[in-house]
Every structure is written in C-alpha cells, then in structure tokens.
Amino acid sequence: MRVLLLGSGGREHVLAWKIAQSPLLTKLFVAPGNTGISDLAECVPLSLSNLDGLVEFALKESIDLTVVGPEAPLVEGVWDRFHAAGLKVFGPSRDAAELEGSKAFSKDMMHKYSIPTAHYEVFSNVNEAKHYAVEAEMPVVIKADGLAAGKGVVICKSSQEAVETLGRMMSEGAFGDAGKKVIIEEMLEGEELSVLALTDGDSVIPLASSQDHKRVYDYDRGPNTGGMGAYSPCPQISREKLQEIVDLSVKPMIRGMAAEGKPYRGLLYAGIMLTEKGPYVLEYNCRFGDPEAQAVIPRLKSDLIPVMLEIAEGKLKTKTLEWHDKASVAVVLASGGYPGAFEKGRLITGLEALKGAADVHVFHAGTELNAQGKVVTAGGRVLAVVGLGDTLREAQDKAYQAVSKIQFEGMHYRRDIGRRALEVLK
Ligand SMILES: Nc1ncnc2c1ncn2[C@@H]1O[C@H](COP(=O)(O)OP(=O)(O)OP(=O)(O)O)[C@@H](O)[C@H]1O
Ligand SMILES: [Mg+2]
Structure with missing residues (x-):
C-alpha cells in the first residue's frame, strides 16, 4: 500500500509514525512533512494549497490512499479533487468539511438536528453585531465564522470588549475573510472534552x-492557543458516558449531514463542554485534534490503514478498535511569545538523548534544519513530548522528565497537563 499523508505538524508526525508501523505499508510520502517526519517517510516539498500539484503527484506515484491531516485543504476541497481523479482519500468532502469551515453552518446544523449547543446569533453586519452585543448579557463568546487556526474565539466580559472584538474581526480584518461573519453566543461553563470518532457517513x-x-x-489562564497539551483517556468519563456523549453529539450530526446530502466521511471531532445541564457541543472539527492526536494515537493498538481505507472507499467494515492499556500525556513546547509573535531559528538541544527512550515520543511541529544541519525552532508550537504509563500519574512523570531534557531559548510550556484528571482520581 502506497500512502500519501498531507500536513506538516505534530498531528501529522504522530499519524506518520502510526502509519509507518503498518505491515500493509510499502511506501509513505508526506507533503510537505517536517524534520521529525523525514526520519519515517519521504517528504515531498509540495504546498497544501497546490491541489493540482498534489493530484498530479498522487497519480504519478500510484498512491493507494491519501490521508489529510489539517482542515484547510479539506475545506478547500482536496477530497473532491482527488476523488474526481479516481484517488482514495481519508477525510471529508468540501461540503462535509463545512462543519468546521463555517461555524455558522455548524451551529445551524446543531440547531436543526436538536444537538445541545450554546444559544447563538449570526451576524454579517458589524453595526447589527455591535448593537446586539451592547444589549446582550455579559459575558458573551464571539467567534469568527471561518478558519482562524484556533485563535478566532474571544470570550468578552464587557460590552466594550465585545464591541472592540467585533471591530477587529469584522472591520479591521484581523482574521481576513474568516471574520467577516461572526457568531455571538452564550458562554457555557464546565469541563471540556474532545470526542473523536471515525465514520463512513453511517457507522x-x-x-x-x-x-x-x-x-x-x-490553570487555564491567558489567551487561547492551538492547544498546549492533552491527555488520554479522561478518567472522569466512563466508557458508558463516552458512548452517551457520542450518541448525543456525533451520531445525530452524521445522520443530519447524510440527510442534507453532504455525507460526512473521515474523522469527526466534537468539542464538548460538560455543563450542569449535560454535555453541550462547542464546535466540530473535520480532522484529528492537535495535540489530542499526539496523546490518543500512541495508545491505539489496531492498525489505522485498514480502517482509513475502508472509510475512503465509503464502507466501514471494522467494528471496534483495540487500545493499549496505558495512559498518555502530551506536553507542547512552544516558542517564546506564542500565541503572539515569536522568533524562529532557536537551536533545540536534547532531542538525541530521547531517541529510543521507553514510553516517550517526541513529535515535531514547528522545527527545521538550519544551514549546519541542526534542528531549530520554526513555528509557535515546536514539539509535543508524549509520556505513556500504566497510570496517568506515571504518564505525566514520563512526559515531564523527558521535557526537562529539551531546551531552546524562550521555550515555554504548561506544567499542569493532566492535573484536572489527577484531581478527579484523588
Ligand atoms: N460558548 C462557549 N462558552 C465558553 N467557552 C467557549 C465557548 N465556545 C468556545 N469556548 C472556548 O473557546 C475554545 C475555542 O472554541 P472553538 O472550539 O469553538 O474554536 P476553534 O477556534 O475552532 O478551536 P479549535 O482550534 O479547537 O478548532 C473552546 O475550546 C472553549 O475553551
Ligand atoms: Mg475548530
């Protein structure tokens, strides 16, 4: 099986790592890939916005399966282009990816199919939005409609903050076209949970x-980021409870998308908030979470290729997946200044010492090789360090021990990944 994986982040590094272990694999290409991925696969310097180039490459290399990591090419219609060329793709079509590509579409779908979500209004006119915000009870949550790399959501505590945020998004173009339309919604409170599910549009x-x-x-302070860490499983969620949440958040949306003539195939990510009134859906994403993938995939025992291929062919035959009986903690190491402006090109030390360490994985996100062939920082989120253990505590210890070996100027990370779950276990 010849596989092409699209993307260049930590999520794609863990996907490449998993796919590379499959006995079905004969060749793995990653476009464009990254420094860490180049140890596992052949990286191809093709941009993800060059859909024609990607299709041409896949045809030339007789690719049997293409796996799409990030949301942008899916929202752009990479599935549709590959499909039209007779190529198999794991990921949703452009119409189905709209669940992530437009938060207004997503909220309207939740409303239509009775999926619990925060009350909301959609605005395309900045004056109407401001007028509504001034009258609304605070706090409110303002969301850019389109893709904003995890930074398009602002929780506003005062009308003034709301009016300013609306001005930045809708008039000043802080998120380009993605912020021309906004959602203003009620703020929910509770513990968050990421629910990821594989689907062929039916099962x-x-x-x-x-x-x-x-x-x-x-302690969950400061601005939102793309994600600073993750752990799996969540001990506060029993298997039965997880199934209940899937039945409430994922299944009705899959049925709804099929009913709308936009069958959803691939991975559906539901961002959940466990409120006092029960689980509410915050959002849907059309791909694996980053860094959830780095925490979840190392725990997966089953081969991913067969299930991805079945979905790409439109019919899931696999019924369940097998998991290692281990917990995981993924800690993201970020560049100084992130999620704001940050500098690149800082030398990263300590990576060699961790190669081959038991129950530790280092997945690259924003790294590159400098002219001397040394690994340097090249993005906001630089690495995800994953620890595995028999207990969540052990996994956390493993991860932070490994983190202590790595250094680069300006490096910062959260020291409390998994803390909330450990409190629950107590
Ligand atoms: N209604 C809400 N009430 C309280 N907090 C919220 C609400 N909506 C979103 N948030 C917070 O903002 C975060 C980001 O929101 P959301 O998931 O909708 O945006 P996103 O930019 O698409 O994120 P992602 O990068 O995970 O796709 C949520 O994880 C949650 O912490
Ligand atoms: Mg999202």
Whole structure:
C-alpha cells in the first residue's frame, strides 16, 4: 500500500509514525512533512494549497490512499479533487468539511438536528453585531465564522470588549475573510472534552477520550492557543458516558449531514463542554485534534490503514478498535511569545538523548534544519513530548522528565497537563 499523508505538524508526525508501523505499508510520502517526519517517510516539498500539484503527484506515484491531516485543504476541497481523479482519500468532502469551515453552518446544523449547543446569533453586519452585543448579557463568546487556526474565539466580559472584538474581526480584518461573519453566543461553563470518532457517513467508531488544554498558561489562564497539551483517556468519563456523549453529539450530526446530502466521511471531532445541564457541543472539527492526536494515537493498538481505507472507499467494515492499556500525556513546547509573535531559528538541544527512550515520543511541529544541519525552532508550537504509563500519574512523570531534557531559548510550556484528571482520581 502506497500512502500519501498531507500536513506538516505534530498531528501529522504522530499519524506518520502510526502509519509507518503498518505491515500493509510499502511506501509513505508526506507533503510537505517536517524534520521529525523525514526520519519515517519521504517528504515531498509540495504546498497544501497546490491541489493540482498534489493530484498530479498522487497519480504519478500510484498512491493507494491519501490521508489529510489539517482542515484547510479539506475545506478547500482536496477530497473532491482527488476523488474526481479516481484517488482514495481519508477525510471529508468540501461540503462535509463545512462543519468546521463555517461555524455558522455548524451551529445551524446543531440547531436543526436538536444537538445541545450554546444559544447563538449570526451576524454579517458589524453595526447589527455591535448593537446586539451592547444589549446582550455579559459575558458573551464571539467567534469568527471561518478558519482562524484556533485563535478566532474571544470570550468578552464587557460590552466594550465585545464591541472592540467585533471591530477587529469584522472591520479591521484581523482574521481576513474568516471574520467577516461572526457568531455571538452564550458562554457555557464546565469541563471540556474532545470526542473523536471515525465514520463512513453511517457507522461510527469513537476513539479513546482526551482533553486538550487551550489556554497558554497553567490553570487555564491567558489567551487561547492551538492547544498546549492533552491527555488520554479522561478518567472522569466512563466508557458508558463516552458512548452517551457520542450518541448525543456525533451520531445525530452524521445522520443530519447524510440527510442534507453532504455525507460526512473521515474523522469527526466534537468539542464538548460538560455543563450542569449535560454535555453541550462547542464546535466540530473535520480532522484529528492537535495535540489530542499526539496523546490518543500512541495508545491505539489496531492498525489505522485498514480502517482509513475502508472509510475512503465509503464502507466501514471494522467494528471496534483495540487500545493499549496505558495512559498518555502530551506536553507542547512552544516558542517564546506564542500565541503572539515569536522568533524562529532557536537551536533545540536534547532531542538525541530521547531517541529510543521507553514510553516517550517526541513529535515535531514547528522545527527545521538550519544551514549546519541542526534542528531549530520554526513555528509557535515546536514539539509535543508524549509520556505513556500504566497510570496517568506515571504518564505525566514520563512526559515531564523527558521535557526537562529539551531546551531552546524562550521555550515555554504548561506544567499542569493532566492535573484536572489527577484531581478527579484523588
Ligand atoms: N460558548 C462557549 N462558552 C465558553 N467557552 C467557549 C465557548 N465556545 C468556545 N469556548 C472556548 O473557546 C475554545 C475555542 O472554541 P472553538 O472550539 O469553538 O474554536 P476553534 O477556534 O475552532 O478551536 P479549535 O482550534 O479547537 O478548532 C473552546 O475550546 C472553549 O475553551
Ligand atoms: Mg475548530
């Protein structure tokens, strides 16, 4: 089986690592890939916005299966282009990826199919939005409609903050076209949970539970990021409870998308908040979470290729997945300044010492080789360090021991990944 994986982040590194272990694999290409991935696969310098180039490459290399990591090419219609060329793709079509590509579409779908979600209004006119915000009870949550790399959501505590945020998004173009339309919604409170499920548009296989840590600082302080760490499984969620949440959040959406003539195939990610009134859906994503994937996939025992291929062919035959009986903790190491402006090109030390360490994985996100062939920082989120253990505590210890070996100037990370779950276990 010849596989092409699209993407260049930590999520794609863990996917490449998993796919590379499959006995079915004969060749793995990753476009464009990254420094860590180049140890496992052949990286191809093709941009993900060059859909024609990607199709041409896949045809030339007789690719049997293409796996799409990030949301942008899916929302752009990579599935549709590959499909039209007779190529098999794991991931949703452009119409189905709209569940992530447009938060207004996603909220309207939740409303239509009675999926519990925060009350909301959609605005395309900045004056109407501001007028609504001034009258609304605070706090409110303002969300850019389109893709904003995890930074398009602002929780506003005062009308003034809301009006300013709306001005930045809708008039000043802080998120380009993605912020021309916004959602203003009620703020919910509770514990968050990421529910990931594989689906062929009909059957659904949930993955193990995980929890992301969106805020940049310990104790969930500071601005939102793309995700500063994750752990899996969530001990506060029993298997029965997870199934209940899947039945409430994933299944009705899969049925709804099929009913709308936009069958959803691939991985559906439901961001859940466990409120006092029960689980509410915050959002859907059309791909694996980053860093949830780095926490969840190392725990997966089953081969991913057969199930991805079945979904790409439109019919899931696999019924369940097998998991290692271990917990995991993934800690993201970020560049100084992230999620704001940050510098690149900082030398990273300590990576060699961790190669081959038991129950430790280091997945690359924002790294590159400098002119001397040394690994340096090249992005906001630089690495995800994963520890596995018989207990969550052991996994956490493993991860932070490994983190202590790695250094680069300006490096920062959260020291409390998994803390909430450990408190629950107590
Ligand atoms: N209604 C809400 N009430 C409280 N907090 C919220 C609400 N909506 C979103 N949030 C917070 O903002 C975060 C980001 O929101 P959301 O998941 O909708 O945005 P996103 O930019 O698509 O994120 P991602 O990068 O995970 O796809 C959530 O994880 C949650 O912490
Ligand atoms: Mg999202």
